[in-house]
Amino acid sequence: MDNTDKNLVHSINTQQKFEFYLLALVFTVLALSIQTAKQFSCSQSIIEILSWVSFLISGLAGLSRMEWIPISYMHYSKLTESELFAGEAKSGRNVLHESGRIMTDKEVADLVKEVDDRIEDRKQILKKIESRVEIKYTIHKWLFVIGLVLLIISRSISLISAQK
Numbered sequence: 001m002d003n004t005d006k007n008l009v010h011s012i013n014t015q016q017k018f019e020f021y022l023l024a025l026v027f028t029v030l031a032l033s034i035q036t037a038k039q040f041s042c043s044q045s046i047i048e049i050l051s052w053v054s055f056l057i058s059g060l061a062g063l064s065r066m067e068w069i070p071i072s073y074m075h076y077s078k079l080t081e082s083e084l085f086a087g088e089a090k091s092g093r094n095v096l097h098e099s100g101r102i103m104t105d106k107e108v109a110d111l112v113k114e115v116d117d118r119i120e121d122r123k124q125i126l127k128k129i130e131s132r133v134e135i136k137y138t139i140h141k142w143l144f145v146i147g148l149v150l151l152i153i154s155r156s157i158s159l160i161s162a163q164k
Helices: 006-035 042-090 105-163
Strands: none
Touching: 006 042, 006 105, 042 105
């Protein structure tokens, strides 16, 4: 951790806090909007319910995203370990077999090939996970915004109607 850029660490911590805050905010606004709902006209009720559905889907997408983030970190960690091992093995360092003996050059070459194949497989898995996490974040963010807009429209209609 000493050689990690402190600005990067701060950035990651701030991003994580924001993600948890946004997720909590979505469910808080959903709960409050349901608790404070009144009997509205038919069109107003439809808009209000659409806002609730939007908040709910946003929250569920956020939860799903939060579930997959640690999995992607785990894959990144394994990828880094594999890349470090492959780099050391390719540099000509002695590689020990499970039995404790030094592996032959042929055995090291075969092992490096196997590790390189696993690295490529893991990169493909990570690409899929990152793509899904990004899609879920987009859904989470924009359905929250849409839910807020629909809620504001619904509540504004009742205020406008009350003034007439």
